[in-house]
Amino acid sequence: MALLELRDLTVRYGGRARAVEAVRGVSLTLDAGETLGLAGESGCGKSTLAMSVLRLLPSSATIDGQILLDGEDVTTMKWGRLRAVRWTTAAIVFQGAMHALNPVRRVRDQIAEPIVLHADTPPSAAAVRKRVDALLAQVELPAAKGEAYPHELSGGQKQRVMIAMALACDPRLVIADEPTTALDVIVQAQVLSLLSRLVAEQDIGLVMISHDLAVLASTCRRLAVMYEGRLVEEGDAKQVIADPRHEHTRSLAAAFPTVGDPVFRYAPATSNELGLPDPPSAVPDDEPLLRAEDVRVTFTGRGRREVTHAVAGVDLDVRRGEIVALVGQSGSGKTTLARTILGLQQATGGRVLFEGEPVPASAKGLRAYRRQVQLVLQDPTSALNPRHSVYESVAEGLRIHKVGGDERAHVAAALEAAELxxxxxxxxxxxxxxxxGQRQRVVIAGALALEPRVLVADEPVASLDASVRGEILALLLRLRAKLGLAALVITHDLGLAWNIADRVAVMYQGELVEVGPVDEVLSDPRHDYTKSLLAALPTTGEQ
Amino acid sequence: MSDILTPTEEALAEAPPPTRGGGALRYLLTKAGGGLVSLVLVIVLGFLLFRVLPGDPVLTMTRGRPASKEQIAELEAQLGLDKPLIAQFFDYLWRLLQGDLGESYVFRVPVTQKIMERLGPTLLLVGTATLIAVALGLWLGTRSAWRRDSRFDKVSTSVALALWSTPTFFLGLLLMAATSGWFPTAGMVNSDTPPDFFSQAVDVAHHMVLPTITLVAVVYAQYQLVMRSSLLEEMGADYLTTARAKGLRDAMVRRRHAVPNALLPTVTLVFLHMGFVVAGAITTETVFSWPGLGLLTYDALEKRDLPLLTGTFIVLAGAVIVMNVLADMLYRVLDPRVRAS
Known part of the structure; x- marks a missing residue:
């Protein structure tokens, strides 16, 4: 008997009259101990599918068809039976562990909660404690971390806590919904291998959901691709990736470039008729536009002698019209360096030069400087004020900087430039x-409105869908070709660097361990850290 | 939020594990210091505010009685009102430092004594009413948010809004009329009640019924509405889905996960308003002639009793400040995230 069997599953949201079908007639089976990857973009229904397995959908959703979990139909279960099945037969590793954990409770209590809840006889406090310690050990966290609150843990640690929590009641099925989306490559590789190992050791069935085919291919044996609520392709993971039959599978595969493959160099996946500009002939070798000289940022622990060298002497140039990728994992100091370059963080040593002049420290001088060097944030949804219209969002910068002239014309030009x-x-x-994708274009338009010379972009596509990702990267390339706009892109995504950057700077423990042209550094890494970054990239199994 | 604006993730990954309680004293001192600054401002304002009020206290005091110019001048000299404002101010400051708020013009007793005498009844009335209002408001707010747009939600929210927008004095009068004769409508104790503790307590409780109901009805709405909206904001949170997925019953999801988080913004408001409730009791106490600080303030205002007014002003404003500092402290205990930053 299959562990999980979906029979012609359809999920609708909203009333009967204006129902939106999120999942349309999906049939799937998963045997015990089997691993299945479910791929697709946001809105394709993959998360709805996952949530329907434990009937966690909002009350506006109606389910048709059957969901057989261990042979029992979830859709017709009584509430009491359903609650008993939840977490004991199937558990979920939720997307975005930051929000999936209760912020005001210690993680130990959150892991222990289902253990106590589902025990036949109330277990002793000592037994629960032992079990939680064992679970933490399984996900390679020290027992002491159990006393932490979620905000005291890093993204990878939180995701490990989520995994430990999912395993608390020895479920036979684990559904992992985008378990590594917000994590950087190295941590992603660690979490994926941990998940694969635990699933294999304990003979758990795994359904892993992601928009990244490479992630799925490296963990799952079978792969299913969803598009607009339908299952469009299903089969052996390696085969699906090597020979995608559906065009959506092909575009998903193209969205994540293979680092080192010349096909993807200066060529993010885009279907825009504007096309891609020609790759720059040679890196212009004139005076740097933006220059960091021996920048140091040191954080001192509160009232103690602990000192953290977040940035430990960094030299970095961004030349006119050049795109530089600053890569490194969380904690490498790349964000602190970017903050320092933007004047948001006081450097403890060294200096930042713009057009040969030191960046002023006065509020007025900084304002003038920031007009030239604009910031594009990672998540456009939180970067935009939800109550401001597109016009207001773009015009705000113009007003702050008291740009004269016709405001409407400026806004229109900026939106045009961002291809809206x-x-x-x-x-x-x-x-x-x-x-x-349109939101991120609005954010970019807001930056472009001030006619800056440099864009500092912090993970500009990390929160975007696979198909949009290529479009935004292509936009950056076109802006560079058209306006001569330079960019410093902060990312943990080496594929992004391969897609658009001229030079790459690899940051590790506060220092730049390797700086050079993308082709050289990523094809022939010198430093061990760069090598390990490249090795941590999930592979589709082709190489 | 992006790391680049608030570098939390980076600091976490780089920094050694945080130690709890280390910054507690520092936090406490910062908050207490902020409160102290506010208090100093209140003291300055308390002096100035009532001296720019129109009306001459001496004229008010001598109203209806024939007073010669000499008598008025003597009275002014006695009260220190003939000195320049700045000298009066330093006089006031110097005495305040010694804990002396001056002597009431009307009652002819030290202001501190009068305030202390009236503090008890106010605390009793306001304390009881606040406890009931908070409990009622939070309970109703939780229930109406959890079953949003249900009949319970609609009815209880409209009732709360209606009561909140009713003027206090009107509500008080209405209650008096509606319950005519069941409850005493003025004062705190009857003079003929036996002096033993039990009889006294019953009589006070009997007198308290109407003013308490009035005060509760007027203030509980804000607790309900804040609790409702803050719980509604938490309702979509992912950790509630996690809790449901774990197999928790709906009531447990609410009690263990949703309410503790939704309480956080509510706590600040509850404490902030406790300060205001002390001041807000002015109308209620006046309507029901409850011998508390509110009634005292009303009397002082009517009679232009400057020292008494300044005194009650400082006490009431001080209550708001102290409650605010307390709210910050409590928030820190309740929310681990505040402890870290």
């Missing part, structure tokens, strides 16, 4: 009326 056309139609819209 026709600009007039976008102006009155609110962020919620836009897609993720």
């Amino acid at each position: 056309r026709p600009a007039e139609e976008f102006m009155p819209l609110l962020p919620q009326q836009l897609s993720g």
Whole structure:
């Protein structure tokens, strides 16, 4: 008997009259101990599918078809039986562990909660404690971390806690919903291998959901691709990736470039008719536009002698019209360096030069400087004020910097530059009326409105869908070709660097361990750390 | 939020594990210091505010009685009102430092004595009413948010809003009329009640019924509405889905996970308003002639009793400040995230 069997599953949201079908007639089976990857973009219904297995959908959703979990139909279970099945037969590793953990309770208590809840006889406190310690040990966390609150843990640690929690009641099925999306490559590789190992050791069935085919291919034996609520392709993972039959599978595969493959160099996946500019002939070798000289940032622990060298003497240039990728994992100091370059963080040593002049420390001088060096944030949804129209969001910078002239014309030009056309139609819209990619374009338009010389982009595509990712990267390339805009892109995504950057700077423990042209550094890494970053990339199994 | 604006993730990964309680004293001192600064401002304001009020206290005191110019001048000299404002101010400051708020013009007793005498009844009335209002408001708010748009939600929210927008004095009068004769409508004790503790307590409780109901009805709405909206904000949170997925019953999801988080913003408001409730009791106490600080303030205002007014002003404003500092402290205990930052 199959562990999980979906028979013609359809999930609708909203009333019967205006129902939206999120999942349309999906049939799937998963045997005990088997691993299945479920791929697709946001909105394709993959998360709805996952949530329907434990009937966790909001009350506006209606389910048709059957969901057989261990032979028992979940859709017809009584509430009491359903609660008993939840977490004991199937458990979920939720996406975004930051929000999936209760912020005001210690993680130990959160892991222990289902153990106590599902025990036949109330277990002793000591037994629970022992069990939680064992679970923490399984996910390679020290027992002391159990006393921590979620905000005291790093992203990887939180995800480990989620995994420990999912395993608490020895479930036979684990559903992992984008378990590594917010994590950097190295941590992602660690979490994936941990999950694969535990699943194999304990003979657990795994359904892993992701938009990243490489992640799925490296953990799952079978692969299913969803598109607009339907299952469009299913089969052996290696085979699906090597020979995708559905065009959506192909575009998903193309969205994540293979580092080292010349096909993807300066060529993010885009279907925009504007196409891609020609790769730059040679890196212009004139005076750097933005220059960090021996920048040091040291954090001193509160009232103690602990000193953290977040940035330990960094030299970095960004030349005119050049795209530089600053890569490194969380904690490498790359964010602190970017903050320092933007003047958001006081450097403890060294200096930052813009056009040969030191960046001023006065509020007024900093304002003038920031007009030249604009910031693009990772998540456009939180970067945009949900109550400001597109026009207001773009015009805000103009007003702060008291840019004269026709405000409407400036905004229209910026929206045009960010390829939101026709600009007039976008102006009155609110962020919620836009897609993720359009929102990020609005953020970019807001930066472009001030006609900056440099964009500092912090993970500009990390929160975007696979298909949009390529479009935004292509936009950056076109902006560079058209406006000569330089960019410093902070990312943990080596594929992004391979897609668009001219030079790459690899940061590790506060220092730049390797700086050079992308082709050289990523094809022939010198430093061990760069090598390990490259090795941590999930592979589709082709190489 | 992005790391680049709030570098939490990086600091976490780089920094050694945080030690709890280390910054507690520092936090406490910062908050207490902030409170102290506010208090100093209140003291300055308390002096100035009532001296720019129109009306001459001496004229008010001598109203209806024939007073010669000499008598008025003598009275002014006695009260220190003939000195320049700045000298009066330093006089006031110097005495305040010694814990002396001056002597009431009307009652002819030290202001501190009068305030202490009236503090008990106010604390009793306001304390009881606040406890009931908070409990009622939080319970109703939780229930109405959890079953949003249900009949319970709609009815209880409208009732709360209606009561909140009713003027206090009107509500008080309405209650008096509606319950005519069941409850005493003025004062705190009857003069003919036996002096033993039990009889006294019953009589006070009997007198308290109407003012308490009035005060509760007026203030519980804000607790309900804040609790409701803050719980509604938490309702979509992912950790509630996690809790449901673990197999928790709906009531447990609410009690263990949703409410503790939703309480956080509510706590600040509850404490902040406790300070205001002390001041807000002015109308209620006046309507029911409850011998508390509110009634004292009302009397002082009517009679232009400057020292008494300044005194009650400082006490009431001080209550708001102290409650605010307490709220910050409590928030720190309740929310581990505040402890870290």
